[in-house]
Amino acid sequence: MSRILIIAEHDGETLNASTAKCVSCAQAIGSDIDIAVLGDGIDEVAAQAATLDSVSKVIAVNAAHLAAPLAANWAPEALSLAADYSHVLGPSTTLGRDLMPRIAALAGVNQVSDIMEVSGPTAFKRPIYAGNAIVDVEAAEGAKVIATARIASWKAAGNSGGATVEQRAASSSAAGHTRYVGLESGGGERPDLQSASRVVSGGRAMGSEENFGLVYSLADKLGAGVGASRAAVDAGYCPNDMQVGQTGKIIAPDLYLAFGISGAIQHVTGIKDAGTIVAVNKDSEAPIFEISDIGLVGDLFKVMPELESLLG
């Protein structure tokens, strides 16, 4: 029988939407699902986690050394909680990708990265080569399954659940060799790129940080999150946390609008799961048109202001 423990992602105050997506992935594995919330002063987060559908129990571990999500501190704590479980699941966000392999190595098992589909309790599908191939992987017989769920592949679980919350004392102590200094957040007040239902993205063609303002203002009209190609980030037009693609964020909004993005494989792999892809590019041969649902050949400096005014 599968017993699944999900490691919650949060910022100390709010549960990240990636956790609800892990719950959906867990539901495909089995029905016995608990969530661990590690942190310091995280009772509110634990209460939020307790509302997620099909979760039986939330284990809250409050300790000063768990306040920041340092893998060196979280991994030993998660490992000790994992003793009672057959599966430990985290999101494929930077938190999960940093943390879960450290837990897996301590547990002495290989990790399954980026589960996109569950074929059985220990059998999964995952993408490799920037999404150009999908492999079937199966955990070794009897081994604990430590995995990340590819969050773009899973819908958030509902929140009409009512799990119990259990407080537990930390069994680990601070690693000492690793210290958290701080976080500089780039995104601001716009919808979170990874959970937004609409995303507007700009590429190299935006030309400058100032021009990138066109992306922000159109996004605000649509209530959308803002994304970018690597070229736009590298050129300094926008912050790094907006990068979409193989080495940025993999997203699955209902609507994705790409302006002046050519459609390199490394970018496209980040948007393959979007509902509808709209591309505006002045080159009718741009590869992005091979995968877009609605294409428009045109100059973005003309089209973007027009769209904005048409949207009222």
Added chain:
Amino acid sequence: MKILVGIKRVVDYNVRVRVRPDGSGVDTDGVKMSVNPFDEIALEEALRIKEAGNAEEVIVVTAGGDECQQQLRTGLAMGADRAIQIQTSESLQPLSIARALLKVIEREDPGLVLLGKQAIDGDNSQTGQMLAALWDRPQATFASKMVLNGNTATVTREVDAGLETIEVDLPAVVTVDLRMNEPRFVKLPDIMKAKRKPLDVIPLADLGVTVEGDLKVHHFAPPPQRQKGIMVEDAAQLVQELKSRGLI
């Protein structure tokens, strides 16, 4: 101090890989192979640290078959002082790679280990974190900036929420992101020089690493393809189309 840099031979990032029709893997016959782009950045960072006088030696290491010597030579041509091949014909998974790298660490005693944040073929993004766990040392993953200050390093990490800064004691494992630096180009004379630099071959078994607990990889399939959609003429038509689909 010594810096150890892990490099992996991968299908070049410009190649569009294709799954073999029988699902046994991806076609790599005659395909261009390169150093994983993240690993070039890791090596570049190591070389800059050495050039700034903060390290004495840069060692590149890979676990793989003899064909990987080509990528080690590229690393030597970029400026690494010597290379180590952990020789194996098996396709190792991250835990085994981490165990093997740990054995090399025990022999070489580096002050810093630099890896890529992910290999662009397996896309696992695990090896560095596993190595740090087994070594019981700090990990600083997805690093876009690193400042060494004596026995510690201050590292800026590219995380989903922005830029996170952590401080780690050395030795530590740092996995690098794309924006850390621009790797140098290799010049022809350096390729000649690289041929004379030492390249040690150590069979995996000699390191006492046994491969176990691997995930079984059964079948490769091409991803579902998105269909080419429609083209519209102008912004007005686009808005109309989005409205008719109920998207705005």
